Amino acid sequence: xxxxxxxxxxxxxxxxxxxxxxxxxxxxxxxxxxxxxxxxxxxxxxxxxxxxxxxxxxxxxxxxxxxxxxxxxxxxxxxxxxxxxxxxxxxxxxxxxxxxxxxxxxxxxxxxxxxxxxxxxxxxxxxxxxxxxxxxxxxxxxxxxxxxxxxxxxxxxxxxxxxxxxxxxxxxxxxxxxxxxxxxxxxxxxxxxxxxxxxxxxxxxxxxxxxxxxxxxxxxxxxxxxxxxxxxxxxxxxxxxxxxxxxxxxxxxxxxxxxxxxxxxxxxxxxxxxxxxxxxxxxxxxxxxxxxxxxxxxxxxxxxxxxxxxxxxxxxxxxxxxxxxxxxxxxxxxxxxxxxxxxxxxxxxxxxxxxxxxxxxxxxxxxxxxxxxxxxxxxxxxxxxxxxxxxxxxxxxxxxxxxxxxxxxxxxxxxxxxxxxxxxxxxxxxxxxxxxxxxxxxx
Numbered sequence: 001x002x003x004x005x006x007x008x009x010x011x012x013x014x015x016x017x018x019x020x021x022x023x024x025x026x027x028x029x030x031x032x033x034x035x036x037x038x039x040x041x042x043x044x045x046x047x048x049x050x051x052x053x054x055x056x057x058x059x060x061x062x063x064x065x066x067x068x069x070x071x072x073x074x075x076x077x078x079x080x081x082x083x084x085x086x087x088x089x090x091x092x093x094x095x096x097x098x099x100x101x102x103x104x105x106x107x108x109x110x111x112x113x114x115x116x117x118x119x120x121x122x123x124x125x126x127x128x129x130x131x132x133x134x135x136x137x138x139x140x141x142x143x144x145x146x147x148x149x150x151x152x153x154x155x156x157x158x159x160x161x162x163x164x165x166x167x168x169x170x171x172x173x174x175x176x177x178x179x180x181x182x183x184x185x186x187x188x189x190x191x192x193x194x195x196x197x198x199x200x201x202x203x204x205x206x207x208x209x210x211x212x213x214x215x216x217x218x219x220x221x222x223x224x225x226x227x228x229x230x231x232x233x234x235x236x237x238x239x240x241x242x243x244x245x246x247x248x249x250x251x252x253x254x255x256x257x258x259x260x261x262x263x264x265x266x267x268x269x270x271x272x273x274x275x276x277x278x279x280x281x282x283x284x285x286x287x288x289x290x291x292x293x294x295x296x297x298x299x300x301x302x303x304x305x306x307x308x309x310x311x312x313x314x315x316x317x318x319x320x321x322x323x324x325x326x327x328x329x330x331x332x333x334x335x336x337x338x339x340x341x342x343x344x345x346x347x348x349x350x351x352x353x354x355x356x357x358x359x360x361x362x363x364x365x366x367x368x369x370x371x372x373x374x375x376x377x378x379x380x381x382x383x384x385x386x387x388x389x390x391x392x393x394x395x396x397x398x399x400x401x402x403x404x405x406x407x408x409x410x411x412x413x414x415x416x417x418x419x420x421x422x423x424x425x426x427x428x429x430x431x432x433x434x435x436x437x438x439x440x441x442x443x
Contacts (some may be wrong), residue, residue, distance in 0.1 A: 100136075112132060166195060166196070167218045171214040175211050178210060183211050188215075190294050192233070197218075206387075254319035258326075269298065286308070288313055289315065295319075299356070302332060304328065307331065311391070312390060313335060315356060318353065336368075336394060370386045404437065405433070
């Protein structure tokens with residue numbers, strides 16, 4: 001496209017004058033031909049540049065961000081081309097709806113923008129394609145209803161209300177086939193001062209769950225003097241953070257913090273949970289967890305989520321806050337919770353984790369507590385193995401009898417061994433199934 005353009009077709013050049021015409025007319029004709037040829041050369045260069053710049057090959061400056069294109073097909077065709085160029089992306093899509101995946105990113109975002117569909121949380125082209133396909137299915141060509149418009153506007157307002165949160169890292173399942181068949185999703189919240197990137201490089205390898213998709217959000221950055229850049233990521237609001245960092249007792253926060261200290265973060269977690277449900281992930285295969293401050297928010301968000309019964313919650317090195325002010329939705333009154341804590345934790349004492357598990361049990365929630373000698377305010381391979389075992393067990397439980405029946409005798413024995421169930425007296429697969437039903441489905 002950077003080579004000199006081909007000469008324009010001779011039919012487009014002004015007809016040469018007769019030799020009998022005067023010199024003035026001849027000079028005028030030569031000048032006109034020169035100008036026309038220059039214009040045509042410019043048109044060819046512009047068209048070539050636009051074609052190079054737009055991956056789809058379209059010369060629509062609105063969709064590709066290219067410069068205006070001169071039409072080379074004559075005045076009538078040019079007028080029609082300019083008319084098409086002025087139409088919106090929605091009109092163009094109405095004519096060409098064959099392959100959304102071929103659209104450039106700019107066109108996908110323009111399509112969603114025109115319909116009021118939120119897309120700022122989409123970081124990959126694949127996600128934009130899925131969002132466009134969903135939008136087109138929800139509002140077919142020529143039949144956009146007022147309810148759909150209202151829903152889109154509501155979704156846009158929701159996305160805007162969470163625009164202050166940081167980067168959202170989404171990691172696809174390592175085994176796409178397994179995810180498509182019986183996949184699961186986990187939302188995991190980082191600790192104070194950290195970000196989603198702090199867990200993105202290690203969580204999948206730690207848990208070893210190839211069918212799991214991970215959603216790792218980043219909290220808002222709150223202004224705090226003395227912090228690098230003058231701010232710090234925190235799931236709690238500025239008042240609580242200021243109290244903790246200004247000499248206030250962190251222990252008091254661990255005992256008294258209620259939903260008011262983190263309501264915006266809880267709402268954001270509910271928003272992310274709903275997005276996974278909309279993707280088609282069943283509630284029983286949807287997990288949420290967090291580390292330290294993020295774990296406190298994760299537990300409260302999971303318990304108060306009203307839309308679906310979740311698969312489980314992981315509370316790592318964290319605390320509960322006030323057990324009096326603890327809203328629990330009907331859908332998650334039996335939410336399984338795994339609490340993990342290092343016995344050498346100097347930031348959040350083990351007693352805080354014990355207090356959390358005790359409070360949840362008093363509320364009737366099936367809660368496990370695992371502690372790890374020598375582990376500080378961090379993680380360990382032993383903890384990762386417990387979390388992986390907890391999730392795998394919950395996934396089998398969600399599948400019920402059918403999921404248990406698909407397991408081989410070796411897999412059943414491994415599952416029961418992980419749960420600490422004695423299998424020495426099991427001689428047939430039916431014996432293992434009976435033990436598994438009692439250990440897994442009764443949870």
